[in-house]
Amino acid sequence: QLQLQESGPGLVKPSETLSLICTVSGGSVTSSSYYWGWIRQPPGKGLDWIGTIYSSESTYYNPSLRSRVSISVDTSKNQFSLKLTSVTAADTAVYYCARSPGVKAGFDPWGQGTLVTVSS
């Protein structure tokens, strides 16, 4: 059974870079059948798609974040990661990683999520 687990600092200072890792177990990030995505949810608010990656070959980003976001895959560790630069308090959210069968499809399963707070 595929499982995803987010990890990374829970507190990031304003203007710094947020870095998170999603570790995949029970499946491979190199699978040609799946894409891997990041979604976030500010406290008390709705879901916001950040971006999706396919096998280190293709990346798709939310236009509102494109200038600050980067998603990559580490095949040796079966992980994929998220980097978000120049963070502000508006980036405070629970960050989820998830698998998708396609860039135009849904997300399943999801990781449990990790709260990242941006504060000095």
Next chain:
Amino acid sequence: QSVLTQPPSVSGAPGQRVTISCTGSSANIGAGYDVQWYQQLPGTAPKLLIYGNNNRPSGVPDRFSGSKSGTSASLAITGLQAEDEADYYCQSYDSSLSGSVFGGGTKLTVL
């Protein structure tokens, strides 16, 4: 403002039927892209409830059903149960944004 529009809240008594709407545009739902629905119980990650407009993953009760028409989609829940109290989100693909979009979410209260 979310690209997909959902009512902020809906409610129903146990055993009743409720529907949650998701309104998009010609760039997403109206363009023929699939709609997914997610259930988010308090303090947990979203769970896929409906995919491809009207398909249920294994383990999802048939009390949950999805439909799509034009630029809108709907989630119907029949035989409401207390454990259905959660937030529900629709999601699709938007060609103008070249990415996934979510609705703002609907809080279901079981009276």
